[in-house]
Amino acid sequence: MSQVTVGLDIGGSTTKIIGFKNKKLLRECLVKASDPVASAYGGFGFFLKHNSLKLKDISDIRITGVGASFIEGQLFDLPTTRADEFLSVGLGGLYAAKVDEAIVVSMGTGTSFVYANRQSVRHVIGSGVGGGTLSGLANTILNIRDIDTVTELAKDGDLSLVDLAIADISNDDIPGLTGDTTASNFGKVKDTARIEDLARGIVNLVFQSVGTAAVLAAKVKNIKTIVFTGNLIRVTPGIAVLKSFSTLYDVDIIIPKHAEFATAIGAALSRFHES
Numbered sequence: 001m002s003q004v005t006v007g008l009d010i011g012g013s014t015t016k017i018i019g020f021k022n023k024k025l026l027r028e029c030l031v032k033a034s035d036p037v038a039s040a041y042g043g044f045g046f047f048l049k050h051n052s053l054k055l056k057d058i059s060d061i062r063i064t065g066v067g068a069s070f071i072e073g074q075l076f077d078l079p080t081t082r083a084d085e086f087l088s089v090g091l092g093g094l095y096a097a098k099v100d101e102a103i104v105v106s107m108g109t110g111t112s113f114v115y116a117n118r119q120s121v122r123h124v125i126g127s128g129v130g131g132g133t134l135s136g137l138a139n140t141i142l143n144i145r146d147i148d149t150v151t152e153l154a155k156d157g158d159l160s161l162v163d164l165a166i167a168d169i170s171n172d173d174i175p176g177l178t179g180d181t182t183a184s185n186f187g188k189v190k191d192t193a194r195i196e197d198l199a200r201g202i203v204n205l206v207f208q209s210v211g212t213a214a215v216l217a218a219k220v221k222n223i224k225t226i227v228f229t230g231n232l233i234r235v236t237p238g239i240a241v242l243k244s245f246s247t248l249y250d251v252d253i254i255i256p257k258h259a260e261f262a263t264a265i266g267a268a269l270s271r272f273h274e275s
């Protein structure tokens with residue numbers, strides 16, 4: 001008999017859902033709704049249809065994320081368990097990146113940093129800088145709150161009209177830093193800066209802040225592998241920012257397939273992590 005374990009990462013209005021059938025990863029789904037309960041139920045139904053499953057095929061449901069607190073009791077009268085969010089972040093990051101040890105960074109509204117290996121997962125630190133910061137700054141500076149719109153604008157932005165670089169303040173080489181390394185985010189905003197340039201500056205500020213904290217967490221744990229996951233990974237101009245840390249700080253940056261769904265994967269995997 002097929003055994004399907006489903007993992008749901010429930011946010012305020014978005015649910016990411018994925019599952020395993022006999023330990024094989026199924027097709028993922030993402031659903032947005034007006035509230036976490038609606039997105040969870042809607043997402044689960046869409047997941048069943050997407051994978052040609054019936055309720056009787058589901059053996060276990062694992063839920064995590066800030067919206068999980070709004071789910072009372074069971075989903076569709078099926079066994080439903082709350083999975084620890086940090087454990088889900090760590091397990092999902094390791095699985096998606098196919099590594100045994102890493103700092104796993106979950107970039108959502110804010111950002112969490114966990115140390116994970118095959119035996120344990122431990123929260124290292126958190127940051128209030130994340131998707132909420134990006135959308136809030138974009139709303140304030142650009143009068144645009146939609147992250148997809150900001151992403152498209154940022155692709156055509158010129159950072160040299162917004163950020164102060166090392167080459168702007170020094171004629172000498174600084175060991176370990178290139179001339180285009182950021183010296184100050186928004187430290188050189190030109191009057192001629194376009195909306196695209198400002199959007200790029202906002203993305204750069206957020207992703208550099210997260211990347212710097214991730215490198216520090218890796219240094220604290222004395223490891224070189226950093227896995228980035230979460231919704232904010234869909235902001236593609238930010239991916240190049242994160243990858244630049246690889247050369248700058250001699251770390252291995254991994255942005256895996258299913259990065260947006262890693263925490264949902266980890267929630268499902270938490271079933272197999274129980275002692």
